[in-house]
Amino acid sequence: MSTVSALAYKVIRSLILEGRFIPGERLKEEELTDLCGVSRTPVREALRRLALEGLVVLTPHQGAQVAEIGEIELQEIYALRAMIESHAAGRAAKRIALSAIARLKVLAGQMEDAVAQAVRRRQTKLYERYTTANSEFHRIIMEAADSPRLSAMATLVVEVPLILRTLARYSESELSRSLHHHRELIEAFEARDEDWASSVMRCHIRAAAQAVVRPEGEAEPAGNDQGQPLGQVG
Amino acid sequence: MSTVSALAYKVIRSLILEGRFIPGERLKEEELTDLCGVSRTPVREALRRLALEGLVVLTPHQGAQVAEIGEIELQEIYALRAMIESHAAGRAAKRIALSAIARLKVLAGQMEDAVAQAVRRRQTKLYERYTTANSEFHRIIMEAADSPRLSAMATLVVEVPLILRTLARYSESELSRSLHHHRELIEAFEARDEDWASSVMRCHIRAAAQAVVRPEGEAEPAGNDQGQPLGQVG
Protein backbone atom coordinates (compact mmCIF):
# COMPACT_ATOMS: atom_id res chain seq x y z
CA MET A 1 0.00 0.00 0.00
CA SER A 2 1.14 3.48 -0.70
CA THR A 3 -1.35 5.09 1.62
CA VAL A 4 -0.41 7.10 4.66
CA SER A 5 -2.55 4.84 6.83
CA ALA A 6 -0.25 1.96 6.03
CA LEU A 7 2.71 4.03 7.06
CA ALA A 8 1.13 4.94 10.36
CA TYR A 9 0.32 1.28 10.93
CA LYS A 10 3.89 0.22 10.34
CA VAL A 11 5.35 2.96 12.49
CA ILE A 12 3.10 2.36 15.47
CA ARG A 13 3.47 -1.38 15.17
CA SER A 14 7.25 -1.07 15.10
CA LEU A 15 7.24 1.24 18.10
CA ILE A 16 5.26 -1.30 20.07
CA LEU A 17 7.32 -4.32 18.99
CA GLU A 18 10.56 -2.48 19.64
CA GLY A 19 9.45 -1.83 23.16
CA ARG A 20 9.20 1.93 22.83
CA PHE A 21 5.78 1.56 24.36
CA ILE A 22 5.43 -0.82 27.24
CA PRO A 23 2.40 -3.04 27.80
CA GLY A 24 -0.43 -1.15 29.42
CA GLU A 25 0.90 2.20 28.29
CA ARG A 26 -1.68 4.52 26.91
CA LEU A 27 -1.38 5.59 23.31
CA LYS A 28 -2.69 9.08 22.74
CA GLU A 29 -3.68 9.79 19.19
CA GLU A 30 -2.12 13.21 19.09
CA GLU A 31 1.17 11.85 20.33
CA LEU A 32 1.20 9.25 17.57
CA THR A 33 0.26 11.97 15.14
CA ASP A 34 3.58 13.66 15.85
CA LEU A 35 5.58 10.44 15.72
CA CYS A 36 4.11 9.40 12.38
CA GLY A 37 3.94 12.82 10.80
CA VAL A 38 0.37 12.29 9.67
CA SER A 39 -3.00 13.47 10.87
CA ARG A 40 -5.25 11.74 13.33
CA THR A 41 -7.42 9.99 10.77
CA PRO A 42 -4.82 7.50 9.52
CA VAL A 43 -3.51 7.10 13.07
CA ARG A 44 -6.95 6.07 14.17
CA GLU A 45 -7.25 3.59 11.33
CA ALA A 46 -3.92 2.10 12.28
CA LEU A 47 -4.98 1.76 15.91
CA ARG A 48 -8.22 0.04 14.92
CA ARG A 49 -6.28 -2.43 12.86
CA LEU A 50 -3.75 -3.07 15.59
CA ALA A 51 -6.63 -3.66 17.96
CA LEU A 52 -8.07 -6.31 15.65
CA GLU A 53 -4.65 -7.91 15.61
CA GLY A 54 -4.48 -7.89 19.37
CA LEU A 55 -1.48 -5.63 19.82
CA VAL A 56 -3.48 -2.87 21.41
CA VAL A 57 -6.75 -2.79 23.26
CA LEU A 58 -9.03 0.16 22.84
CA THR A 59 -11.94 1.12 25.01
CA PRO A 60 -14.52 3.63 23.79
CA HIS A 61 -13.84 7.22 24.79
CA GLN A 62 -10.71 6.14 26.57
CA GLY A 63 -8.40 5.46 23.70
CA ALA A 64 -5.86 2.77 23.07
CA GLN A 65 -3.22 1.11 25.16
CA VAL A 66 -0.64 -1.53 24.45
CA ALA A 67 -2.04 -4.97 25.21
CA GLU A 68 -0.99 -6.61 28.44
CA ILE A 69 -0.41 -10.33 28.44
CA GLY A 70 -0.53 -12.54 31.48
CA GLU A 71 1.16 -15.86 32.08
CA ILE A 72 -1.88 -18.01 31.40
CA GLU A 73 -2.75 -15.92 28.39
CA LEU A 74 0.71 -16.58 27.03
CA GLN A 75 0.15 -20.28 27.48
CA GLU A 76 -3.09 -20.00 25.60
CA ILE A 77 -1.42 -18.10 22.78
CA TYR A 78 1.28 -20.72 22.39
CA ALA A 79 -1.34 -23.43 22.32
CA LEU A 80 -3.05 -21.60 19.49
CA ARG A 81 0.25 -21.09 17.75
CA ALA A 82 0.94 -24.81 17.94
CA MET A 83 -2.46 -25.45 16.44
CA ILE A 84 -2.02 -22.96 13.60
CA GLU A 85 1.58 -23.61 12.67
CA SER A 86 1.22 -27.36 12.79
CA HIS A 87 -1.77 -27.07 10.51
CA ALA A 88 0.29 -24.88 8.22
CA ALA A 89 3.13 -27.36 8.21
CA GLY A 90 0.72 -30.09 7.22
CA ARG A 91 -0.60 -28.11 4.29
CA ALA A 92 2.90 -27.06 3.34
CA ALA A 93 4.07 -30.66 3.15
CA LYS A 94 1.73 -31.20 0.22
CA ARG A 95 2.46 -27.90 -1.48
CA ILE A 96 5.91 -26.57 -0.75
CA ALA A 97 8.16 -26.13 -3.78
CA LEU A 98 11.54 -27.82 -3.99
CA SER A 99 13.21 -24.42 -4.21
CA ALA A 100 11.57 -23.43 -0.94
CA ILE A 101 12.80 -26.62 0.68
CA ALA A 102 16.29 -25.77 -0.51
CA ARG A 103 15.98 -22.40 1.13
CA LEU A 104 14.85 -24.03 4.36
CA LYS A 105 18.01 -26.12 4.31
CA VAL A 106 20.15 -23.03 3.97
CA LEU A 107 18.35 -21.37 6.86
CA ALA A 108 18.62 -24.47 9.02
CA GLY A 109 22.35 -24.44 8.33
CA GLN A 110 22.63 -20.80 9.27
CA MET A 111 20.91 -21.42 12.57
CA GLU A 112 23.15 -24.36 13.29
CA ASP A 113 26.21 -22.25 12.56
CA ALA A 114 24.95 -19.47 14.77
CA VAL A 115 24.39 -21.84 17.66
CA ALA A 116 27.73 -23.57 17.14
CA GLN A 117 29.58 -20.28 17.19
CA ALA A 118 27.74 -19.04 20.23
CA VAL A 119 28.46 -22.23 22.12
CA ARG A 120 32.11 -22.31 21.12
CA ARG A 121 32.72 -18.73 22.10
CA ARG A 122 30.50 -18.97 25.14
CA GLN A 123 28.74 -15.86 23.99
CA THR A 124 25.11 -15.15 24.47
CA LYS A 125 24.82 -12.86 21.46
CA LEU A 126 22.98 -15.39 19.41
CA TYR A 127 19.96 -13.23 18.82
CA GLU A 128 20.21 -11.58 15.45
CA ARG A 129 21.43 -14.27 13.14
CA TYR A 130 19.35 -16.99 14.70
CA THR A 131 16.08 -15.15 15.00
CA THR A 132 16.31 -13.67 11.53
CA ALA A 133 16.83 -17.08 9.98
CA ASN A 134 14.21 -18.61 12.23
CA SER A 135 11.60 -16.02 11.27
CA GLU A 136 12.20 -16.61 7.59
CA PHE A 137 12.09 -20.36 8.17
CA HIS A 138 8.63 -20.14 9.65
CA ARG A 139 7.46 -17.57 7.15
CA ILE A 140 8.39 -19.78 4.22
CA ILE A 141 6.40 -22.63 5.66
CA MET A 142 3.42 -20.42 6.28
CA GLU A 143 3.56 -19.12 2.74
CA ALA A 144 3.86 -22.63 1.38
CA ALA A 145 0.67 -23.50 3.23
CA ASP A 146 -0.96 -21.07 0.81
CA SER A 147 -3.86 -20.03 2.98
CA PRO A 148 -4.27 -16.29 3.50
CA ARG A 149 -6.66 -16.80 6.37
CA LEU A 150 -4.27 -19.10 8.13
CA SER A 151 -1.52 -16.53 7.69
CA ALA A 152 -3.74 -13.89 9.17
CA MET A 153 -4.37 -16.07 12.19
CA ALA A 154 -0.66 -16.72 12.49
CA THR A 155 0.23 -13.06 12.79
CA LEU A 156 -2.44 -12.87 15.47
CA VAL A 157 -0.53 -15.27 17.68
CA VAL A 158 3.03 -14.74 16.53
CA GLU A 159 3.27 -11.00 16.98
CA VAL A 160 1.42 -10.53 20.21
CA PRO A 161 3.94 -12.35 22.42
CA LEU A 162 6.65 -10.11 21.03
CA ILE A 163 5.34 -7.11 22.91
CA LEU A 164 6.41 -8.82 26.09
CA ARG A 165 10.01 -8.70 24.89
CA THR A 166 10.62 -11.82 26.87
CA LEU A 167 13.75 -13.45 25.68
CA ALA A 168 13.26 -17.14 25.69
CA ARG A 169 16.08 -18.77 27.55
CA TYR A 170 17.02 -21.87 25.65
CA SER A 171 19.33 -24.32 27.30
CA GLU A 172 21.98 -25.85 25.09
CA SER A 173 20.07 -29.10 24.87
CA GLU A 174 16.89 -27.27 24.00
CA LEU A 175 18.65 -25.38 21.26
CA SER A 176 20.01 -28.60 19.91
CA ARG A 177 16.55 -30.10 19.90
CA SER A 178 15.17 -27.11 18.09
CA LEU A 179 17.79 -27.48 15.38
CA HIS A 180 16.91 -31.13 15.02
CA HIS A 181 13.27 -30.18 14.67
CA HIS A 182 14.16 -27.99 11.73
CA ARG A 183 15.96 -30.82 10.00
CA GLU A 184 13.19 -33.26 10.73
CA LEU A 185 10.64 -30.84 9.37
CA ILE A 186 12.57 -30.58 6.14
CA GLU A 187 12.68 -34.36 5.89
CA ALA A 188 8.95 -34.53 6.42
CA PHE A 189 8.46 -32.01 3.64
CA GLU A 190 10.65 -33.99 1.28
CA ALA A 191 8.66 -37.08 2.13
CA ARG A 192 5.48 -35.06 1.49
CA ASP A 193 4.19 -36.48 4.75
CA GLU A 194 1.75 -33.93 6.09
CA ASP A 195 1.05 -35.74 9.31
CA TRP A 196 4.74 -36.01 10.08
CA ALA A 197 5.36 -32.36 9.28
CA SER A 198 2.40 -31.29 11.34
CA SER A 199 3.52 -33.35 14.33
CA VAL A 200 7.07 -32.07 14.27
CA MET A 201 5.90 -28.50 14.10
CA ARG A 202 3.62 -29.08 17.05
CA CYS A 203 6.52 -30.40 19.09
CA HIS A 204 8.63 -27.51 17.96
CA ILE A 205 6.19 -24.89 19.17
CA ARG A 206 5.31 -26.63 22.40
CA ALA A 207 8.98 -26.92 23.24
CA ALA A 208 9.45 -23.24 22.50
CA ALA A 209 6.55 -22.43 24.78
CA GLN A 210 8.35 -24.09 27.64
CA ALA A 211 11.42 -21.93 27.15
CA VAL A 212 9.36 -18.76 27.04
CA VAL A 213 6.90 -19.38 29.78
CA ARG A 214 9.62 -20.41 32.19
CA PRO A 215 10.38 -17.42 34.40
CA GLU A 216 13.67 -15.56 34.14
CA GLY A 217 15.72 -17.16 36.87
CA GLU A 218 14.26 -20.63 36.92
CA ALA A 219 16.97 -23.18 36.39
CA GLU A 220 17.00 -25.80 33.71
CA PRO A 221 16.58 -29.40 34.81
CA ALA A 222 20.28 -30.13 35.00
CA GLY A 223 23.63 -29.35 33.47
CA ASN A 224 25.70 -26.24 33.73
CA ASP A 225 24.62 -24.59 30.51
CA GLN A 226 23.37 -21.11 30.92
CA GLY A 227 20.29 -20.23 28.93
CA GLN A 228 20.71 -18.82 25.50
CA PRO A 229 18.49 -15.77 25.26
CA LEU A 230 16.60 -15.56 22.02
CA GLY A 231 14.03 -13.19 20.66
CA GLN A 232 11.49 -14.87 18.49
CA VAL A 233 11.56 -18.57 19.12
CA GLY A 234 10.00 -21.72 17.79
CA MET B 1 -20.23 -0.02 22.34
CA SER B 2 -22.47 2.96 22.13
CA THR B 3 -20.53 4.59 19.34
CA VAL B 4 -21.91 5.29 15.91
CA SER B 5 -19.09 3.30 14.35
CA ALA B 6 -20.40 0.18 16.01
CA LEU B 7 -23.83 0.90 14.59
CA ALA B 8 -22.45 1.28 11.09
CA TYR B 9 -20.54 -1.96 11.53
CA LYS B 10 -23.64 -3.86 12.55
CA VAL B 11 -25.77 -2.40 9.78
CA ILE B 12 -23.31 -3.09 6.99
CA ARG B 13 -22.54 -6.53 8.33
CA SER B 14 -26.23 -7.38 8.46
CA LEU B 15 -26.80 -6.11 4.95
CA ILE B 16 -24.05 -8.36 3.68
CA LEU B 17 -25.13 -11.43 5.64
CA GLU B 18 -28.76 -10.93 4.65
CA GLY B 19 -27.73 -10.96 1.04
CA ARG B 20 -28.65 -7.37 0.30
CA PHE B 21 -25.22 -7.09 -1.21
CA ILE B 22 -24.05 -9.93 -3.35
CA PRO B 23 -20.45 -11.19 -3.40
CA GLY B 24 -18.27 -9.04 -5.59
CA GLU B 25 -20.61 -6.10 -5.38
CA ARG B 26 -18.93 -2.81 -4.81
CA LEU B 27 -19.71 -0.93 -1.63
CA LYS B 28 -19.56 2.82 -2.11
CA GLU B 29 -18.97 4.74 1.05
CA GLU B 30 -21.50 7.41 0.26
CA GLU B 31 -24.18 4.82 -0.40
CA LEU B 32 -23.51 3.21 2.97
CA THR B 33 -23.56 6.66 4.51
CA ASP B 34 -27.20 6.98 3.51
CA LEU B 35 -28.12 3.47 4.60
CA CYS B 36 -26.57 3.89 8.04
CA GLY B 37 -27.49 7.49 8.61
CA VAL B 38 -24.01 8.41 9.70
CA SER B 39 -21.11 10.18 8.07
CA ARG B 40 -18.32 8.62 6.09
CA THR B 41 -15.84 8.39 8.93
CA PRO B 42 -17.61 5.67 10.93
CA VAL B 43 -18.58 3.93 7.70
CA ARG B 44 -14.94 3.73 6.77
CA GLU B 45 -14.03 2.36 10.17
CA ALA B 46 -16.69 -0.29 9.81
CA LEU B 47 -15.43 -1.27 6.37
CA ARG B 48 -11.88 -1.57 7.66
CA ARG B 49 -13.05 -3.86 10.41
CA LEU B 50 -15.14 -5.98 8.07
CA ALA B 51 -12.11 -6.27 5.83
CA LEU B 52 -10.03 -7.62 8.71
CA GLU B 53 -12.81 -10.11 9.35
CA GLY B 54 -12.81 -11.18 5.74
CA LEU B 55 -16.33 -10.16 4.82
CA VAL B 56 -15.20 -7.47 2.44
CA VAL B 57 -12.03 -6.92 0.50
CA LEU B 58 -10.78 -3.44 -0.01
CA THR B 59 -8.20 -2.26 -2.45
CA PRO B 60 -6.58 1.15 -2.07
CA HIS B 61 -8.27 3.90 -3.99
CA GLN B 62 -10.83 1.47 -5.31
CA GLY B 63 -12.98 0.98 -2.30
CA ALA B 64 -14.60 -2.06 -0.81
CA GLN B 65 -16.51 -4.95 -2.25
CA VAL B 66 -18.18 -7.96 -0.73
CA ALA B 67 -15.77 -10.87 -0.58
CA GLU B 68 -16.09 -13.55 -3.20
CA ILE B 69 -15.49 -17.11 -2.16
CA GLY B 70 -14.56 -19.88 -4.52
CA GLU B 71 -15.04 -23.58 -4.14
CA ILE B 72 -11.50 -24.39 -3.04
CA GLU B 73 -11.49 -21.40 -0.73
CA LEU B 74 -14.62 -22.72 0.90
CA GLN B 75 -12.90 -26.04 1.43
CA GLU B 76 -9.99 -24.24 3.03
CA ILE B 77 -12.31 -22.31 5.30
CA TYR B 78 -14.04 -25.44 6.48
CA ALA B 79 -10.71 -27.06 7.17
CA LEU B 80 -9.80 -24.10 9.35
CA ARG B 81 -13.16 -24.24 11.03
CA ALA B 82 -12.63 -27.89 11.84
CA MET B 83 -9.26 -27.00 13.32
CA ILE B 84 -10.61 -24.14 15.41
CA GLU B 85 -13.84 -25.63 16.63
CA SER B 86 -12.31 -28.97 17.48
CA HIS B 87 -9.66 -27.16 19.48
CA ALA B 88 -12.40 -25.22 21.20
CA ALA B 89 -14.31 -28.37 21.98
CA GLY B 90 -11.20 -29.85 23.55
CA ARG B 91 -10.71 -26.86 25.79
CA ALA B 92 -14.40 -26.77 26.59
CA ALA B 93 -14.35 -30.36 27.77
CA LYS B 94 -12.10 -29.33 30.64
CA ARG B 95 -13.92 -26.13 31.44
CA ILE B 96 -17.59 -26.21 30.54
CA ALA B 97 -19.99 -25.75 33.43
CA LEU B 98 -22.66 -28.28 34.22
CA SER B 99 -25.33 -25.67 33.63
CA ALA B 100 -23.96 -25.11 30.14
CA ILE B 101 -24.03 -28.83 29.47
CA ALA B 102 -27.65 -28.85 30.55
CA ARG B 103 -28.38 -26.10 28.07
CA LEU B 104 -26.63 -28.06 25.32
CA LYS B 105 -28.96 -30.96 26.05
CA VAL B 106 -31.99 -28.73 25.66
CA LEU B 107 -30.69 -27.41 22.37
CA ALA B 108 -29.87 -30.89 21.11
CA GLY B 109 -33.42 -31.87 21.93
CA GLN B 110 -34.80 -28.88 20.07
CA MET B 111 -32.83 -29.75 16.99
CA GLU B 112 -34.00 -33.35 17.16
CA ASP B 113 -37.59 -32.19 17.42
CA ALA B 114 -37.19 -29.82 14.53
CA VAL B 115 -35.76 -32.55 12.33
CA ALA B 116 -38.40 -35.07 13.41
CA GLN B 117 -41.18 -32.66 12.58
CA ALA B 118 -39.70 -31.73 9.25
CA VAL B 119 -39.29 -35.36 8.29
CA ARG B 120 -42.78 -36.34 9.42
CA ARG B 121 -44.45 -33.50 7.56
CA ARG B 122 -42.13 -33.80 4.59
CA GLN B 123 -41.51 -30.10 4.80
CA THR B 124 -38.26 -28.44 4.04
CA LYS B 125 -38.84 -25.48 6.32
CA LEU B 126 -36.42 -26.66 8.90
CA TYR B 127 -34.24 -23.58 8.79
CA GLU B 128 -35.20 -21.30 11.61
CA ARG B 129 -35.59 -23.54 14.61
CA TYR B 130 -32.67 -25.77 13.72
CA THR B 131 -30.15 -23.12 12.80
CA THR B 132 -31.00 -20.95 15.77
CA ALA B 133 -30.48 -23.82 18.18
CA ASN B 134 -27.40 -24.96 16.31
CA SER B 135 -25.81 -21.54 16.44
CA GLU B 136 -26.35 -21.31 20.17
CA PHE B 137 -25.00 -24.83 20.59
CA HIS B 138 -21.74 -23.91 18.94
CA ARG B 139 -21.57 -20.54 20.62
CA ILE B 140 -21.89 -22.09 24.06
CA ILE B 141 -19.02 -24.43 23.34
CA MET B 142 -16.87 -21.63 22.03
CA GLU B 143 -17.58 -19.57 25.12
CA ALA B 144 -16.79 -22.51 27.35
CA ALA B 145 -13.42 -22.78 25.66
CA ASP B 146 -12.77 -19.42 27.30
CA SER B 147 -10.27 -18.09 24.81
CA PRO B 148 -11.05 -14.70 23.31
CA ARG B 149 -8.49 -15.14 20.56
CA LEU B 150 -9.95 -18.47 19.57
CA SER B 151 -13.39 -16.88 19.45
CA ALA B 152 -12.06 -14.14 17.22
CA MET B 153 -10.63 -16.73 14.87
CA ALA B 154 -13.93 -18.57 14.90
CA THR B 155 -15.91 -15.58 13.67
CA LEU B 156 -13.33 -15.29 10.93
CA VAL B 157 -14.27 -18.66 9.51
CA VAL B 158 -17.87 -18.98 10.64
CA GLU B 159 -19.28 -15.79 9.23
CA VAL B 160 -17.53 -15.63 5.90
CA PRO B 161 -19.25 -18.68 4.40
CA LEU B 162 -22.60 -17.09 5.24
CA ILE B 163 -22.20 -14.46 2.56
CA LEU B 164 -22.55 -17.22 0.00
CA ARG B 165 -26.05 -17.93 1.28
CA THR B 166 -25.54 -21.47 0.20
CA LEU B 167 -28.03 -23.65 1.92
CA ALA B 168 -26.39 -26.87 2.86
CA ARG B 169 -28.47 -29.74 1.63
CA TYR B 170 -28.44 -32.34 4.31
CA SER B 171 -29.75 -35.76 3.47
CA GLU B 172 -31.88 -37.40 6.11
CA SER B 173 -29.06 -39.70 7.08
CA GLU B 174 -26.65 -36.79 7.32
CA LEU B 175 -29.05 -34.91 9.53
CA SER B 176 -29.36 -37.92 11.73
CA ARG B 177 -25.62 -38.20 11.99
CA SER B 178 -25.35 -34.55 12.91
CA LEU B 179 -27.82 -35.01 15.72
CA HIS B 180 -25.85 -37.97 16.98
CA HIS B 181 -22.72 -35.86 16.92
CA HIS B 182 -24.39 -33.39 19.21
CA ARG B 183 -25.27 -36.06 21.70
CA GLU B 184 -21.83 -37.61 21.51
CA LEU B 185 -20.26 -34.24 22.09
CA ILE B 186 -22.31 -33.78 25.21
CA GLU B 187 -21.23 -37.19 26.44
CA ALA B 188 -17.61 -36.29 25.83
CA PHE B 189 -18.08 -33.12 27.84
CA GLU B 190 -19.63 -35.02 30.71
CA ALA B 191 -16.70 -37.40 30.63
CA ARG B 192 -14.37 -34.38 30.56
CA ASP B 193 -12.55 -36.11 27.75
CA GLU B 194 -10.98 -33.38 25.67
CA ASP B 195 -9.61 -35.63 23.00
CA TRP B 196 -12.98 -37.25 22.50
CA ALA B 197 -14.78 -33.93 22.34
CA SER B 198 -12.23 -32.55 19.96
CA SER B 199 -12.49 -35.55 17.65
CA VAL B 200 -16.27 -35.50 17.55
CA MET B 201 -16.30 -31.84 16.71
CA ARG B 202 -13.83 -32.39 13.92
CA CYS B 203 -16.07 -35.07 12.43
CA HIS B 204 -19.05 -32.80 12.86
CA ILE B 205 -17.52 -29.95 10.89
CA ARG B 206 -15.98 -32.10 8.20
CA ALA B 207 -19.34 -33.75 7.62
CA ALA B 208 -20.98 -30.36 7.39
CA ALA B 209 -18.38 -29.28 4.86
CA GLN B 210 -19.43 -32.13 2.60
CA ALA B 211 -23.04 -31.03 2.65
CA VAL B 212 -22.11 -27.46 1.83
CA VAL B 213 -19.45 -27.97 -0.76
CA ARG B 214 -21.56 -30.43 -2.68
CA PRO B 215 -23.12 -28.57 -5.60
CA GLU B 216 -26.84 -27.87 -5.70
CA GLY B 217 -28.17 -30.74 -7.77
CA GLU B 218 -25.68 -33.44 -6.91
CA ALA B 219 -27.45 -36.47 -5.63
CA GLU B 220 -26.78 -38.16 -2.32
CA PRO B 221 -25.20 -41.61 -2.44
CA ALA B 222 -28.47 -43.49 -2.26
CA GLY B 223 -31.96 -43.45 -0.82
CA ASN B 224 -34.89 -41.32 -1.82
CA ASP B 225 -34.50 -38.58 0.77
CA GLN B 226 -34.41 -35.13 -0.65
CA GLY B 227 -31.86 -32.78 0.83
CA GLN B 228 -32.88 -30.72 3.82
CA PRO B 229 -31.75 -27.17 3.15
CA LEU B 230 -30.21 -25.51 6.14
CA GLY B 231 -28.59 -22.18 6.73
CA GLN B 232 -25.76 -22.35 9.15
CA VAL B 233 -24.64 -25.91 9.51
CA GLY B 234 -22.20 -27.93 11.54
Place this chain on the structure above:
DNA sequence: GCCCTCGGATTTGTATACAAGAATATCACG
Protein backbone atom coordinates in the same frame (compact mmCIF):
# COMPACT_ATOMS: atom_id res chain seq x y z
C1' DG C 1 -13.67 0.72 -37.50
C1' DC C 2 -10.56 0.22 -33.58
C1' DC C 3 -7.42 1.88 -30.27
C1' DC C 4 -5.10 5.30 -27.75
C1' DT C 5 -5.10 9.63 -25.22
C1' DC C 6 -6.82 13.25 -22.65
C1' DG C 7 -10.21 15.52 -19.61
C1' DG C 8 -14.20 15.55 -16.57
C1' DA C 9 -16.70 13.22 -13.04
C1' DT C 10 -16.75 10.23 -9.34
C1' DT C 11 -14.76 8.12 -5.43
C1' DT C 12 -11.48 7.35 -2.03
C1' DG C 13 -7.75 9.23 1.18
C1' DT C 14 -6.38 12.84 4.40
C1' DA C 15 -6.72 16.85 7.21
C1' DT C 16 -9.17 19.68 10.17
C1' DA C 17 -12.99 21.62 12.72
C1' DC C 18 -16.49 20.74 15.94
C1' DA C 19 -19.12 17.91 19.47
C1' DA C 20 -19.35 14.80 23.25
C1' DG C 21 -17.58 12.20 26.82
C1' DA C 22 -14.00 11.22 30.51
C1' DA C 23 -10.36 12.50 33.59
C1' DT C 24 -8.67 15.77 36.62
C1' DA C 25 -8.21 19.83 39.32
C1' DT C 26 -10.43 23.25 42.13
C1' DC C 27 -13.19 24.97 45.54
C1' DA C 28 -16.65 24.74 48.95
C1' DC C 29 -18.33 22.32 52.80
C1' DG C 30 -18.35 19.12 56.59
Place this chain on the structure above:
DNA sequence: CGTGATATTCTTGTATACAAATCCGAGGGC
Protein backbone atom coordinates in the same frame (compact mmCIF):
# COMPACT_ATOMS: atom_id res chain seq x y z
C1' DC D 1 -7.74 18.21 56.96
C1' DG D 2 -10.60 15.10 54.25
C1' DT D 3 -14.45 14.53 51.17
C1' DG D 4 -17.49 15.55 47.58
C1' DA D 5 -19.60 18.25 43.88
C1' DT D 6 -18.58 21.03 40.13
C1' DA D 7 -16.02 23.15 36.49
C1' DT D 8 -12.26 22.98 33.49
C1' DT D 9 -9.33 20.66 30.45
C1' DC D 10 -8.02 17.10 27.75
C1' DT D 11 -9.01 13.25 24.70
C1' DT D 12 -11.73 10.79 21.76
C1' DG D 13 -15.71 10.45 18.33
C1' DT D 14 -17.99 12.43 14.30
C1' DA D 15 -18.78 15.39 10.47
C1' DT D 16 -17.18 17.89 6.73
C1' DA D 17 -13.99 20.09 3.54
C1' DC D 18 -10.23 19.50 0.53
C1' DA D 19 -6.65 16.72 -2.12
C1' DA D 20 -5.38 12.85 -4.83
C1' DA D 21 -6.25 8.97 -7.43
C1' DT D 22 -9.16 6.14 -10.35
C1' DC D 23 -12.78 5.37 -13.66
C1' DC D 24 -15.37 6.48 -17.75
C1' DG D 25 -16.40 8.66 -21.91
C1' DA D 26 -15.42 11.78 -25.79
C1' DG D 27 -12.48 12.94 -29.27
C1' DG D 28 -8.82 12.34 -32.44
C1' DG D 29 -5.38 9.60 -34.78
C1' DC D 30 -4.04 5.30 -37.06
